[in-house]
Amino acid sequence: MSIISNKMVAALAGASLVRRMFEEGLRLKASFGAENVFDFSLGNPDLPPPAVFKETLARLAREDGIHGYMPNAGWPKVRERVAEYLNVEQGAGLARPFTADQVVMTVGAAGGLNVVFKALLDPGDEVVTPRPYFMEYNFYADNHGARLVPAEPGPGFSLDISAIAAKLTPATRAVLLNSPQNPTGVIYPAERLADLGRLLAEAGARWGRPIFLVADEPYRKLAYDGRRPPSVFPAHPYSIVVHSHSKDMSIPGERIGYAAVNPDLPEGGPELAGALTLANRVLGFVNAPSLMQLTLAELQGAAVDVSRYQRRRDLFVQGLKAIGYRLDVPAGAFYLFPESPLADDEAFAALLKEEKILAVPGRGFAGPGYFRLCFCTPEEVIERALPGFARALEKAKAGASAR
Amino acid sequence: MSIISNKMVAALAGASLVRRMFEEGLRLKASFGAENVFDFSLGNPDLPPPAVFKETLARLAREDGIHGYMPNAGWPKVRERVAEYLNVEQGAGLARPFTADQVVMTVGAAGGLNVVFKALLDPGDEVVTPRPYFMEYNFYADNHGARLVPAEPGPGFSLDISAIAAKLTPATRAVLLNSPQNPTGVIYPAERLADLGRLLAEAGARWGRPIFLVADEPYRKLAYDGRRPPSVFPAHPYSIVVHSHSKDMSIPGERIGYAAVNPDLPEGGPELAGALTLANRVLGFVNAPSLMQLTLAELQGAAVDVSRYQRRRDLFVQGLKAIGYRLDVPAGAFYLFPESPLADDEAFAALLKEEKILAVPGRGFAGPGYFRLCFCTPEEVIERALPGFARALEKAKAGASAR
Numbered sequence: 001m002s003i004i005s006n007k008m009v010a011a012l013a014g015a016s017l018v019r020r021m022f023e024e025g026l027r028l029k030a031s032f033g034a035e036n037v038f039d040f041s042l043g044n045p046d047l048p049p050p051a052v053f054k055e056t057l058a059r060l061a062r063e064d065g066i067h068g069y070m071p072n073a074g075w076p077k078v079r080e081r082v083a084e085y086l087n088v089e090q091g092a093g094l095a096r097p098f099t100a101d102q103v104v105m106t107v108g109a110a111g112g113l114n115v116v117f118k119a120l121l122d123p124g125d126e127v128v129t130p131r132p133y134f135m136e137y138n139f140y141a142d143n144h145g146a147r148l149v150p151a152e153p154g155p156g157f158s159l160d161i162s163a164i165a166a167k168l169t170p171a172t173r174a175v176l177l178n179s180p181q182n183p184t185g186v187i188y189p190a191e192r193l194a195d196l197g198r199l200l201a202e203a204g205a206r207w208g209r210p211i212f213l214v215a216d217e218p219y220r221k222l223a224y225d226g227r228r229p230p231s232v233f234p235a236h237p238y239s240i241v242v243h244s245h246s247k248d249m250s251i252p253g254e255r256i257g258y259a260a261v262n263p264d265l266p267e268g269g270p271e272l273a274g275a276l277t278l279a280n281r282v283l284g285f286v287n288a289p290s291l292m293q294l295t296l297a298e299l300q301g302a303a304v305d306v307s308r309y310q311r312r313r314d315l316f317v318q319g320l321k322a323i324g325y326r327l328d329v330p331a332g333a334f335y336l337f338p339e340s341p342l343a344d345d346e347a348f349a350a351l352l353k354e355e356k357i358l359a360v361p362g363r364g365f366a367g368p369g370y371f372r373l374c375f376c377t378p379e380e381v382i383e384r385a386l387p388g389f390a391r392a393l394e395k396a397k398a399g400a401s402a403r
Numbered sequence: 404m405s406i407i408s409n410k411m412v413a414a415l416a417g418a419s420l421v422r423r424m425f426e427e428g429l430r431l432k433a434s435f436g437a438e439n440v441f442d443f444s445l446g447n448p449d450l451p452p453p454a455v456f457k458e459t460l461a462r463l464a465r466e467d468g469i470h471g472y473m474p475n476a477g478w479p480k481v482r483e484r485v486a487e488y489l490n491v492e493q494g495a496g497l498a499r500p501f502t503a504d505q506v507v508m509t510v511g512a513a514g515g516l517n518v519v520f521k522a523l524l525d526p527g528d529e530v531v532t533p534r535p536y537f538m539e540y541n542f543y544a545d546n547h548g549a550r551l552v553p554a555e556p557g558p559g560f561s562l563d564i565s566a567i568a569a570k571l572t573p574a575t576r577a578v579l580l581n582s583p584q585n586p587t588g589v590i591y592p593a594e595r596l597a598d599l600g601r602l603l604a605e606a607g608a609r610w611g612r613p614i615f616l617v618a619d620e621p622y623r624k625l626a627y628d629g630r631r632p633p634s635v636f637p638a639h640p641y642s643i644v645v646h647s648h649s650k651d652m653s654i655p656g657e658r659i660g661y662a663a664v665n666p667d668l669p670e671g672g673p674e675l676a677g678a679l680t681l682a683n684r685v686l687g688f689v690n691a692p693s694l695m696q697l698t699l700a701e702l703q704g705a706a707v708d709v710s711r712y713q714r715r716r717d718l719f720v721q722g723l724k725a726i727g728y729r730l731d732v733p734a735g736a737f738y739l740f741p742e743s744p745l746a747d748d749e750a751f752a753a754l755l756k757e758e759k760i761l762a763v764p765g766r767g768f769a770g771p772g773y774f775r776l777c778f779c780t781p782e783e784v785i786e787r788a789l790p791g792f793a794r795a796l797e798k799a800k801a802g803a804s805a806r
Contacts, residue, residue, distance in 0.1 A: 003613055003641070003671035004678040005525045005547075005576075011685065012677055044472045054465065057694075061464040062457065067654040069447045107510060107658070107688060114687035122408045139685035144408075145548065173408075210406055238406070251470040253693030255510070268406035274415055275407040282414065282542035284517035285510060289692040290656030291460075 011139070021349075025358045032356060038385035040373040041358040043182065043334065045250040047304040047376075053249055057295050066294055072287050073277040074105025074258070078297040082258055085300035090241070093234035096263040104276045105288035108255040109218045109244035111280075113140050113176075116214055116240050116259055118279035119272065120173050121146040127214075128167045129176040130159060132183055132337075132367025134216075137176060146173070150366055156328055157184040157337075159192040161199055168203045174212040175200060179229055180219040183365045183372040184337045185330020187223060190230035197236035210238040217241055218257070221248035221303040223332040224310045237264045245296055247334070248303040256292035309334050312375040312382060319386045324393055336373040337362070341396035345371050351395050355388030414542070424752075428761045435759060441788035443776040444761040446585065446737065448653040450707040450779075456652055460698050469697055475690050476680040477508025477661070481700040485661055488703035493644070496637035499666040507679045508691035511658040512621045512647035514683075516543050516579075519617055519643050519662055521682035522675065523576050524549040530617075531570045532579040533562060535586055535740075535770025537619075540579060549576070553769055559731055560587040560740075562595040564602055571606045577615040578603060582632055583622040586768045586775040587740045588733020590626060593633035600639035607641070616642040621660070624651035624706040626735040627713045640667045648699055650737070651706040659695040712737050715778040715785060722789045727796055739776040740765070744799035748774050754798050758791030 002009050021041065029037045060066065073079060079100035086098040106112035121127070123145030129137060131150045141148040151167045154160035164175060175196065179188040196213065204210045213236040220229050220243065232239045244257035261272055280287065287293075316336055317329050327338035342348040345361040345368055352359050352371075362370030375382065405412050424444065432440045463469065476482060482503035489501040509515035524530070526548030532540060534553045544551040554570045557563035567578060578599065582591040599616065607613045616639040623646065626632050635642045647660035664675055683690065690696075719739055720732050730741035745751040748764040748771055755762050755774075765773035778785065 001612055002674060003668075004522050004675055005528075007525055008522055008678040008682065011681055012674070015681055042472070046471075048467065049470060054467075058461065058464040061461040064451065064457075067452060067656050068449075069445070069655045110687035110689050112687075119407050119411055122410055125408070136685060140687065143546075143686060209404055251693075252472045253470050253690060255689060255692050265406075271405060271415070272407055275411040278414055278418055279411065281513075282539060283546060283686070284513035284515075284543065285688070286513050286658060287656060289658050289695065290654075291694070292692065 021358070021360070024353065028353070028356055028358070036356060038357045038377075038381055038388065040375070040377060040385075041360050043374045043376065045247055045252060045304070045334070045376050046378075047250050047308055049250045050299070050302050050304060052302055053251070053295070053299060056298050057291070060291060060294055067290055070287060070290065071277070072281040073273070074103070074288055075290070075293055075297070076100055078105060078293045079103040081297040081300055082260070086260055088301070090231035090233050092231075094262070094264050098260065098263050101269070101273055102261045102263050104259045104273070104280060105293050106242070106257050106259055106280065107285045107288055108246055108252075108257045109216055109242050110136065110140075111255065111285050111288070112242035112244070112257050112259040113137075113214070113216060114143060114283055115276055115279040115285065116242060117141060117144050117146065118283055119275035120212055124171060125173040126169060126171045127174045127176050128164055128172055130164065132157070132362060132365035132370070134178065134182050135365060157181065157186045159188045159196065161192065161195045164196065165199055168211070170207045172203070172211055174214045176214045176216060177232065178216040180223055180330070180332025182219065182333055183335045183360075183362070183367065184328070185333045185335055187227060187229045187331040190235070193230055193232055193235035200236055200238070204238070213239040215239065215241045218244040218247050219333040222306055222309060222334060224306070224313060225331070227331055229332060233262050233264070237262055237266050249296070249299070250304050254289065254292045256288055256296055258288070309375065312377070312379055315379055316373065316375050316382045319382065320389060323386065323390045325389070334375050336375065337367070337370050338373070340369055340371050341393050342399070343369060345369055348392070348396055351392040352388070355392050357385055357388050357392070424761070424763065427756065431756070431759055431761070439759060441760045441780075441784055441791065443778070443780060443788070444763050446777045446779065448650055448655060448707070448737070448779050449781075450653050450711055452653045453702070453705050453707060455705055456654070456698070456702060459701050460694070463694060463697055470693055473690060473693065474680070475684040476676070477506070477691055478693070478696050478700070479503055481508060481696045482506040484700040484703055485663070489663055491704070493634035493636050495634075497665070497667050501663065501666050504672070504676055505664045505666050507662045507676070507683060508696050509645070509660050509662055509683065510688045510691055511649055511655075511660045512619055512645050513539065513543075514658065514688050514691070515645035515647070515660050515662040516540075516617070516619060517546060517686055518679055518682045518688065519645060520544060520547050520549065521686055522678035523615055527574060528576040529572060529574045530577045530579050531567055531575055533567065535560070535765060535768035535773070537581065537585050538768060560584070560589045562591045562599065564595065564598045567599065568602055571614070573610045575606070575614055577617045579617045579619060580635065581619045583626055583733070583735025585622065585736055586738045586763075586765070586770065587731070588736045588738055590630060590632045590734040593638070596633055596635055596638035603639055603641070613641040618642065618644045620644055621647040621650050622736040625709055625712060625737060627709070627716060628734070630734055632735060636665050636667070640665055640669050652699070652702070653707050657692065657695045659691055659699055661691070712778065715780070715782055718782055719776065719778050719785050722785065723792060726789065726793045728792070737778050739778065740770070740773050741776070743772050743774050744796050745802070746772060748772055751795070751799055754795040755791070758795050760788055760791050760795070
């Protein structure tokens, strides 16, 4: 008999694939030296935060009276600054402007999603999300007694409205989108979001309660070739965006982000804001870290040098295509999601590991038949890894033909 | 029909007493000026953080490479420093020393308690805690489908072992203690903790699974008259201490603390550490804020000037006793918990409000018949408030005799 909860015994078993992979990576690095292992497995931003981040942080660190409690939703002036920026970034097409009332500062996007789910979900409720997806979403729904329901994607991992429609039930309380998407890098176009909004409005009306569109957007500022990811807000009035500064500022260890409610919400705005704020408190976050709130308030709109990620993406995509891999060019985020040359993506990840290349099998994102590569690595590492990718592909072809 | 979850509708209704009080306080301050309202309601530490905190923070804020992801349990070197300090502070009487393996850095004590509960509790489980208690504990248990079971206190809010024994069932997975206690300031003596440990060992053996002793210790360093709060670790091998630096460093907005597992845990240590770490991740905390981890690692053992709280305590206790209030002298924390002169403590809090004094009725801590006063206020505020306390007491006596 275990001394921990039964739920956690099961969760630990389920989490063991990633942990085993992580531990094998550590062993490889210990054996061959970290510089000889090509680690594309973890989405850990390696670009430095913008210089203005350090300057602002160092200045605020010398101030007094900034480390105490504030309202659970965050410092009012911080929420005002975020609202001002949201009006610039995502205010087009909305009838009403964002104010501090629509913004709750959160412990990153992971904290923000849990706060949103706590506010919306009762035990037995369902959240629909298109495959492939960040597997932690399963935990986030389960934390509140709800259930994540995956929907099939369209061609090229596009947003398939009919596939989502097929998963809606009277228990559906939210559809969760992630655009730019981890692991595919897909950005959903405004027209598809509008289609989804119409679907959710119809279904919500039919069942007599709104279905929320929840957008997990930590990669919003990591979009390439001049793209600007369309906002979910004009697509559906019952929508909430969860943002994190982990990726756009390269500060994932600091846990700072926010949840923003659509200002055009037709009803219940104060109640929802109150629920998000109370959820922040009772889940044990209490509030987003104070110094980081104040720092990021001054840096709304700032971001790391995205052109550097774009150069890596281009180098990596061209290199893999030249070798013979099949993959789409990601529009955003910092991942490639190539087809696995073997039907068994875990077996192919093992072949890559023989070349000291660490990748995550697609099944780690409910996307079997693919594998994920993170390009949070210098270009030089990508270049040096390409011969290993070529050898692994040859082995896969040889093994497949030998069967 | 509400747009939020049914659970949250109920939670918002339950949280309305405190919110209403907070809002009335704001109204009073707006009407009469903040300096003319005596706010003893919120436990918001007003002493500045120790000078070394700002120095350390300002120095670290200029460093590079400190804002990225680290293991979900926290930076290994931070966990080592905490373990070293725990060996000094609470290592006496233990067979094995603390190491980094027993420490998980958390988003404050609220985050830490949720991480511990997630690791230990399945739906339907029970957590026993003595009255009065911090009401958020109800949410923390409910977040994981479990239930908080209050036990009666002994005389002077002492730890009544037989009252706890009466509440133990096969569903009991933990007993939660808070010493120094909010709201009473009581510190449990080592002998009572040892008695509790024996009780839990017997009950755990009888039902074939351990019952954990979980200690919520944000006030450990706020102990007066030279007291050192006894540790739960020597009392029961299945024990976990949750600490926060919110109160001892006056930085509650920064959300930094840790959970520490007893190094003498007889079984399952790595599994429990793994469960705490995974819980930190899947609940959405991911990790404790990085910069604050690194800052506090250098400041283990530091604290605000506790003698200033002690002087306020003495002034406040003497002042209230001279007027005719009945109360015990708190041994720790920064609260007084006097008897309410009216049986209805909410009615008496209303009388205090007529004197522009804000206090929390004891029922806000499952302690009806008392009221809580926080002395996170300058001595001058306490002195100026005493005449109002005297008038409220007179009104209460007059009203009581008139009935």
